[in-house]
Amino acid sequence: MPYGLIENAAVAIKDNKIAWAGSSNDLPDRYEDLPKTSLEGRLVTPALIDCHTHIIFGGDRAAEFEMRLNGASYEEVARSGGGIVSTVTATRKASQKELVQAALPRVDAMLAEGVTTIEVKSGYGLDVETELTMLRAAREIENHRNVRIITSFLGAHAIPEDYKTHSDAYIDEICIPALKAAYKEGLVDAVDGFCEGIAFSPDQIKRVFVAARRLNLPVKLHAEQLSNLGGAKLAAEFDALSVDHIEYLDENGVKAISKSGTIAVILPGAFYTLRETQMPPIELLRNHKVPMALATDCNPGSSPMTSLLLAMNMGCTLFRMTPFEALKGVTINAAKALGLEDCGSIEIGKRAELAVWDIRHPAELSYRIGFNSLHSVIGKQQK
Numbered sequence: 001m002p003y004g005l006i007e008n009a010a011v012a013i014k015d016n017k018i019a020w021a022g023s024s025n026d027l028p029d030r031y032e033d034l035p036k037t038s039l040e041g042r043l044v045t046p047a048l049i050d051c052h053t054h055i056i057f058g059g060d061r062a063a064e065f066e067m068r069l070n071g072a073s074y075e076e077v078a079r080s081g082g083g084i085v086s087t088v089t090a091t092r093k094a095s096q097k098e099l100v101q102a103a104l105p106r107v108d109a110m111l112a113e114g115v116t117t118i119e120v121k122s123g124y125g126l127d128v129e130t131e132l133t134m135l136r137a138a139r140e141i142e143n144h145r146n147v148r149i150i151t152s153f154l155g156a157h158a159i160p161e162d163y164k165t166h167s168d169a170y171i172d173e174i175c176i177p178a179l180k181a182a183y184k185e186g187l188v189d190a191v192d193g194f195c196e197g198i199a200f201s202p203d204q205i206k207r208v209f210v211a212a213r214r215l216n217l218p219v220k221l222h223a224e225q226l227s228n229l230g231g232a233k234l235a236a237e238f239d240a241l242s243v244d245h246i247e248y249l250d251e252n253g254v255k256a257i258s259k260s261g262t263i264a265v266i267l268p269g270a271f272y273t274l275r276e277t278q279m280p281p282i283e284l285l286r287n288h289k290v291p292m293a294l295a296t297d298c299n300p301g302s303s304p305m306t307s308l309l310l311a312m313n314m315g316c317t318l319f320r321m322t323p324f325e326a327l328k329g330v331t332i333n334a335a336k337a338l339g340l341e342d343c344g345s346i347e348i349g350k351r352a353e354l355a356v357w358d359i360r361h362p363a364e365l366s367y368r369i370g371f372n373s374l375h376s377v378i379g380k381q382q383k
């Protein structure tokens with residue numbers, strides 16, 4: 001049965017872990033004494049995982065969105081202080097507390113759709129102090145909400161104004177020192193980069209990855225989003241957890257990540273916002289058995305989206321992913337993209353984090369547009 005769907009199922013939970021799952025007729029006697037909750041025939045899935053977000057940032061870019069729709073050119077937007085630079089400026093000005101307060105409503109929107117794990121990147125500081133502040137803010141979210149936060153250091157996200165003409169020096173003087181300082185404080189779960197003509201070259205990313213390897217940290221990469229620089233192949237050489245965006249990934253790149261066991265993270269929110277026309281190579285990924293994940297890419301520029309359910313719908317409608325692939329993309333494959341083995345499926349020993357839905361069939365999660373059928377979330381999340 002696709003989805004491994006079980007009618008009239010029961011799940012036994014002990015010590016916040018799944019102790020047993022199967023048909024309720026087969027529930028072993030030893031669980032009879034546990035307190036019971038009836039879900040009245042509702043559908044249960046693993047709780048959702050958003051494995052790629054930039055949810056911590058200062059300010060917003062609504063004004064520039066409006067400017068562009070009123071006919072302003074990219075240059076005019078940039079000259080009036082718009083674009084990623086404006087987010088960097090606003091993020092540097094914000095305190096840790098302000099960054100957390102600004103992020104919480106976005107976090108709440110995700111939690112309301114059954115998400116219990118969110119990956120959060122740095123990358124709008126681009127100086128040592130602000131990169132650290134962003135990661136501290138990300139970790140602090142766990143003190144305010146019942147959610148598990150996984151961090152990625154993204155110092156190599158964009159070239160700050162004062163390093164425009166010498167981005168190599170940025171890698172040496174800011175990015176790698178910031179990574180080391182963040183690691184020392186326990187703020188880094190993985191190391192990410194943006195490998196692109198408008199950002200960093202494969203050679204520069206490689207230096208960041210070498211630094212990550214020395215610290216024993218896993219890597220992932222924004223690769224092949226706007227062009228094909230061979231970022232995915234480089235990431236595969238470092239056994240990357242994931243390569244993300246990948247609209248311009250070709251078959252050689254797909255082969256490389258299939259060998260390294262790297263997850264392909266599909267981000268339809270950015271594709272949609274940028275009105276991209278190059279589709280990620282879903283069929284090639286399928287043929288080479290590369291597991292696919294789906295995420296919001298929540299960020300103020302290319303994906304101001306907080307709905308993982310909408311990302312599922314877009315993955316299906318824009319990219320022809322199947323609803324089954326979409327659900328795996330926000331559960332088990334999203335867990336793998338974060339290197340997590342204790343969540344993402346309903347299996348004995350995993351964290352008891354379940355989403356309960358007012359639907360009959362799992363395809364309804366991807367089929368609806370802008371409708372939230374979450375009934376409740378079960379299970380206390382533990383870090």
Ligand code: DI6
Pocket residue numbers: 083084087157194222225270299300301302303
């Ligand atoms: N790829 C993107 O689409 C965003 N970052 C990245 O690496 C853009 C971020 C922004 O415009 O604020």
Ligand code: FE
Pocket residue numbers: 052054222297299
């Ligand atoms: Fe991103």
